[in-house]
Amino acid sequence: MPDPLAVEIDYSGRLLFQGPAANMGMVIADPTAFYRLIENTEEEAPDTKAGEKLRYVRLVARQSQQYGEVVKAAAERVSTQANYPDDNPLAQQLKVVARLIAGGLKTRMYMVQLGGFDTHDAQVEDADHTTGEHADLLRLMDTAVSSFMNDLRYQGVSDRVMGMTFSEFGRRIVSNASLGTDHGASAPMFIFGDQVEAGVLGSNPQLDEQMSYVDNLPYEHDFRSVYSSIMEQWLCVPSDEIPGILTSSHPAVPISPDAACTPTWVRSRNQHAGMQYINISPNPVHEGGRVLFLSTGEPLAVKLVDYRGSVLRELVRGTFARGTQDTWLDMSGLPSGSYLLVFESGRIRQSRVVVKI
Numbered sequence: 001m002p003d004p005l006a007v008e009i010d011y012s013g014r015l016l017f018q019g020p021a022a023n024m025g026m027v028i029a030d031p032t033a034f035y036r037l038i039e040n041t042e043e044e045a046p047d048t049k050a051g052e053k054l055r056y057v058r059l060v061a062r063q064s065q066q067y068g069e070v071v072k073a074a075a076e077r078v079s080t081q082a083n084y085p086d087d088n089p090l091a092q093q094l095k096v097v098a099r100l101i102a103g104g105l106k107t108r109m110y111m112v113q114l115g116g117f118d119t120h121d122a123q124v125e126d127a128d129h130t131t132g133e134h135a136d137l138l139r140l141m142d143t144a145v146s147s148f149m150n151d152l153r154y155q156g157v158s159d160r161v162m163g164m165t166f167s168e169f170g171r172r173i174v175s176n177a178s179l180g181t182d183h184g185a186s187a188p189m190f191i192f193g194d195q196v197e198a199g200v201l202g203s204n205p206q207l208d209e210q211m212s213y214v215d216n217l218p219y220e221h222d223f224r225s226v227y228s229s230i231m232e233q234w235l236c237v238p239s240d241e242i243p244g245i246l247t248s249s250h251p252a253v254p255i256s257p258d259a260a261c262t263p264t265w266v267r268s269r270n271q272h273a274g275m276q277y278i279n280i281s282p283n284p285v286h287e288g289g290r291v292l293f294l295s296t297g298e299p300l301a302v303k304l305v306d307y308r309g310s311v312l313r314e315l316v317r318g319t320f321a322r323g324t325q326d327t328w329l330d331m332s333g334l335p336s337g338s339y340l341l342v343f344e345s346g347r348i349r350q351s352r353v354v355v356k357i
Contacts, residue, residue: 003106004067009034009093010113017111020276022350025111026067031092037068038075074103082151084144090114091144098148102155108235114141117167121178132179141165145192153194162193162234162256166223174213186217189226195234195256225250233257277350278302278343280329284355288330293343295320300345304329304354307338331356 006017006025017025028034045051045058078099084091093112100107116137124132145163152158170187202220224246231237231245233256243249277294293302293316300320304313312334315327329341334356341352 003070005107006109006111007071007097007100007105007107008111009096010111014111017109025109026071026107028071028096031096034071034075034096038072071100071105074100074105077103078155082147082154084147084151088140088144088147090140091147094144094148095151098151098155101152101161102157114144118169119171119180120176120182121180123175123180126179141190145190149192149194158194162191162196162230164192164226164230165190170217170219172213173207173211173215173217176213182213184216186219189223191226191230191255193256197254197256197258201253221253222250224248225253226255229253229255277345277348278341278352280341280352280354283352284357285329285331286357287332288328289354291315291327291329291341293325293327295322295325296345296348297322298345300343302327303342303344304331305340305342307340312339329354 004026007028008014008017008025009028009030011027011029013023013025013027017023028037045054081095081099081102084095086092090112097110097112100110114137116133119133122132123134124130148163149158152161166189167187170184171181172184173181175181205217205220228242228246228250229252231242232239232252237245275294278291280289280291282289291302293300297319299318301317302315303311304315305311313329315329316325331339331354336356339354339356341354343350
């Protein structure tokens with residue numbers, strides 16, 4: 001995978017991009033961390049023993065970031081951008097995304113975030129329900145998305161980008177006693193981009209005066225229908241594969257029905273990314289364990305190495321029939337600690353941590 005499959009601007013990798021064998025996304029803590037990465041700068045460490053260790057930890061962190069140079073190269077191709085508000089955290093995240101897209105990074109999915117929507121109180125002002133915390137948040141989102149789209153048009157790549165909002169919770173219909181609303185089952189989703197079919201999809205709900213703060217608004221469109229439609233109409237996923245991805249079928253909604261869906265080399269090259277090629281059981285081990293490895297029919301090798309990179313055992317080397325194969329890892333005579341079980345076959349390289357106790 002020459003470019004990261006996904007880029008997430010957050011302080012930890014979420015389960016959203018967790019694949020069956022490894023995390024499928026690159027995590028950039030925040031816009032400040034992004035600029036430190038591409039400018040090779042970092043905060044000054046104190047001239048103490050602790051500072052020396054901190055500098056070493058930072059060095060290892062830089063070396064372990066596989067995509068650091070790829071991201072830096074893409075960012076350096078963009079010298080100017082449209083204006084973004086400095087006091088808008090979402091806008092600053094989207095500024096990073098626009099720069100990487102315009103710089104040619106072939107990542108298909110980016111995730112940014114804007115918190116604060118868990119408005120159990122102070123969602124609106126008592127004197128004017130069109131003002132308050134929720135209105136301020138929507139204003140931040142509106143300004144950020146507008147700045148993002150203006151920049152994409154300035155860079156000449158707006159026709160290649162689609163954005164979607166989502167949340168892990170909705171809101172109830174009626175406010176509680178604190179001028180807020182509690183968690184609910186339904187929520188709006190915004191889809192934006194030059195290739196999006198504009199308009200409002202869905203009808204206004206009919207509200208009963210007898211409804212209370214415990215009542216939920218029934219959803220009109222399952223969010224999986226939105227995901228399914230974006231995958232097929234924008235990300236070029238074959239329609240017959242989508243039920244297997246979402247575990248069920250969902251009716252399509254017209255998000256971008258007329259967009260030219262042209263699969264890129266990224267999909268064909270990475271469609272098997274995240275497959276588990278090697279595993280061991282049990283783990284941790286005492287004297288040894290059964291190693292399962294997946295053969296593609298190409299020459300492969302399975303090795304046990306220590307954290308200095310020295311090969312301690314070569315378990316198998318050669319060509320095997322396609323499918324899952326197995327062998328035995330003998331760890332007798334090795335001291336307790338952590339090791340790496342490494343699978344190599346052509347361009348595929350995958351490792352598993354093995355702990356001996």
